[in-house]
Amino acid sequence: xxxxxxxxxxxxxxxxxIFVAGTVWRLLGILxxxxxxxxxxxxxxxxxxxALKLIVTRSWPKREFWARTGFDQTLGYIFHFGLAIIxxxxxxxxxxIKSLTGLSWPxxxxxxxxxxxxxxxxxxxxxxxxxxxxxxxxxxxxxxxxFSWLVxxxxxxxxxxxxxxxxARYEVLLGxxxxxxxxxxxxxPFSKLMHVxxxxxxxxxxxxxxxxxxxxx
Amino acid sequence: MDRELTILEAFxxxxxxxxxxxxxxxxxxxxxxxxxxxxxxxARILAEMPRPTxxxxxxxxxxxxxESLTRSFSPTIExxxxxxxxxxxxxxxxxxxxxxxEAAREVAMRKAWGKYILVVEGAIPRPLDGAYCxxxxxxxxxxxxxxxxxxxxxxxxxxxASFGGIQAARPNPTGAVPVQDLxxxxxxxxxxxxxxxxxxxxxxxxxFLSFGLPELDQRSRPKVFYGNTxxxxxxxxxxxxxxxxxxxxxxEGARNGWCLYELGCKGPxxxxxxxxxxxxxxxxxxxxxxxxxxxxSEPNFWDRGDFYKPLSTGMWxxxxxxxxxxxxxxxxxxxxxxALVARHRQNKANATEASKPEGK
Numbered sequence: 001x002x003x004x005x006x007x008x009x010x011x012x013x014x015x016x017x018i019f020v021a022g023t024v025w026r027l028l029g030i031l032x033x034x035x036x037x038x039x040x041x042x043x044x045x046x047x048x049x050x051a052l053k054l055i056v057t058r059s060w061p062k063r064e065f066w067a068r069t070g071f072d073q074t075l076g077y078i079f080h081f082g083l084a085i086i087x088x089x090x091x092x093x094x095x096x097i098k099s100l101t102g103l104s105w106p107x108x109x110x111x112x113x114x115x116x117x118x119x120x121x122x123x124x125x126x127x128x129x130x131x132x133x134x135x136x137x138x139x140x141x142x143x144x145x146x147f148s149w150l151v152x153x154x155x156x157x158x159x160x161x162x163x164x165x166x167x168a169r170y171e172v173l174l175g176x177x178x179x180x181x182x183x184x185x186x187x188x189p190f191s192k193l194m195h196v197x198x199x200x201x202x203x204x205x206x207x208x209x210x211x212x213x214x215x216x217x
Numbered sequence: 218m219d220r221e222l223t224i225l226e227a228f229x230x231x232x233x234x235x236x237x238x239x240x241x242x243x244x245x246x247x248x249x250x251x252x253x254x255x256x257x258x259x260a261r262i263l264a265e266m267p268r269p270t271x272x273x274x275x276x277x278x279x280x281x282x283x284e285s286l287t288r289s290f291s292p293t294i295e296x297x298x299x300x301x302x303x304x305x306x307x308x309x310x311x312x313x314x315x316x317x318x319e320a321a322r323e324v325a326m327r328k329a330w331g332k333y334i335l336v337v338e339g340a341i342p343r344p345l346d347g348a349y350c351x352x353x354x355x356x357x358x359x360x361x362x363x364x365x366x367x368x369x370x371x372x373x374x375x376x377x378a379s380f381g382g383i384q385a386a387r388p389n390p391t392g393a394v395p396v397q398d399l400x401x402x403x404x405x406x407x408x409x410x411x412x413x414x415x416x417x418x419x420x421x422x423x424x425f426l427s428f429g430l431p432e433l434d435q436r437s438r439p440k441v442f443y444g445n446t447x448x449x450x451x452x453x454x455x456x457x458x459x460x461x462x463x464x465x466x467x468x469e470g471a472r473n474g475w476c477l478y479e480l481g482c483k484g485p486x487x488x489x490x491x492x493x494x495x496x497x498x499x500x501x502x503x504x505x506x507x508x509x510x511x512x513x514s515e516p517n518f519w520d521r522g523d524f525y526k527p528l529s530t531g532m533w534x535x536x537x538x539x540x541x542x543x544x545x546x547x548x549x550x551x552x553x554x555x556a557l558v559a560r561h562r563q564n565k566a567n568a569t570e571a572s573k574p575e576g577k
Contacts, residue, residue, distance in 0.1 A: 013531060013533055026552065
């Protein structure tokens with residue numbers, strides 16, 4: 001079995017199964033936890049509205065902190081949007097999603113996705129440099145942060161190499177690219193990358209709580 | 218006549234001039250993508266070289282490669298047989314048959330021992346001492362080992378001889394293997410394809426005669442013919458880059474000649490010259506005729522089972538939907554159990570908290 005067949009076959013199949021099992025496990029493990037009873041009288045009944053409001057407001061930088069956090073947040077937005085464009089805009093990726101779910105949509109020209117991929121990879125490198133250079137961030141960072149960064153940038157980097165045929169033959173690069181995605185899928189549910197699913201749940205929960213207490217968001 | 222004819226003499230004996238010989242060398246050199254100076258070098262080498270003996274063995278195959286070879290246009294098979302090589306044995310083309318043919322082969326082998334070129338078409342079954350394929354009462358395995366012993370080099374034509382092909386596809390009932398699995402002490406040049414392009418076969422032979430063993434890739438294929446993917450040289454490549462794909466074989470995209478990637482084209486991972494040399498005197502190649510590349514010059518292409526699946530999709534064993542459903546249920550069970558354990562701990566902690574005397 002050659003590398004590409006292994007990557008497209010058993011590796012991807014097992015990685016997807018671990019990804020699904022891990023994600024359901026983590027989500028149910030958190031969502032089924034008993035909440036602390038709150039005996040106070042609610043000041044506001046619009047908890048859903050509060051949840052949605054906090055999701056939006058916390059996704060946008062506060063003007064007071066812009067000078068300090070603006071650059072990092074901009075980098076964050078660039079690579080997150082970049083990743084979304086690569087994953088959901090590149091035709092081969094859409095075909096992969098279609099083969100699993102039956103859903104498809106028009107893709108972007110490959111050239112645009114390559115440029116976005118390069119920008120995303122460069123931004124991810126900048127994010128790492130910022131993390132290492134900032135003493136506070138460095139102190140707060142652990143293995144999970146660095147490894148999550150690595151498994152995120154590797155598919156982007158190997159994907160760029162594959163489309164440009166740089167460093168090795170295309171089928172080898174494609175095999176490595178798919179294997180790097182497999183590592184990402186396996187790692188995602190058990191790491192900080194789980195924020196893909198938990199981000200809006202946790203922000204929404206906080207928003208609902210704030211709304212109930214009548215706190216300003 | 219004791220002395221073997223040189224290739225140039227053989228040309229002239231056929232009534233052709235030195236000029237046509239030089240033209241032949243120029244055409245072959247351009248086919249091999251050689252610089253202009255190399256054509257003259259090729260002419261000089263071939264002019265002085267005695268016509269080499271070629272023995273062509275056919276084993277587990279469909280004769281498709283031979284059919285393709287007979288349609289060679291540059292150089293033509295007639296050129297090759299009558300001018301460039303001395304075809305001592307080929308059970309499809311030769312007039313002799315039976316014991317006489319086998320005896321002629323033995324004579325040719327003895328005369329050119331250590332110098333002849335062995336061309337093999339088809340895979341070779343290995344179990345039971347090769348009993349699944351016999352020619353003239355001798356197994357393919359024994360014939361190959363015997364003839365390969367005195368060969369200067371072996372050219373494995375077609376995917377069956379190069380990688381096992383359909384003969385070695387699952388479940389491979391005859392235990393078929395390619396030439397390179399059986400012959401380790403002689404240079405083996407693979408010229409895969411189902412069938413290979415005729416000009417690639419003849420070009421490889423002429424290249425070997427002129428300059429010896431050509432530069433090979435990691436699958437022992439001549440780089441000059443297998444150095445690029447079909448996708449790299451495909452005239453539809455610009456549509457791939459623009460994101461324009463045919464969705465079915467008869468939609469507007471297909472009629473407009475858009476890229477066939479979504480229809481399962483394996484051009485991006487297939488190394489061959491189909492997009493440049495093409496077939497039938499440069500008329501067309503499968504993608505130009507509206508069908509995606511099957512990847513026939515790559516190993517195990519029969520077993521991939523994804524002729525019509527895009528390259529970026531998975532190659533699932535069984536039903537991926539069921540597998541993911543089972544994974545989700547397993548995940549839910551573990552997640553539920555984890556939550557139950559956590560709740561139990563919460564209850565215990567609450568009970569401990571409640572049992573503490575006030576103020577402590």
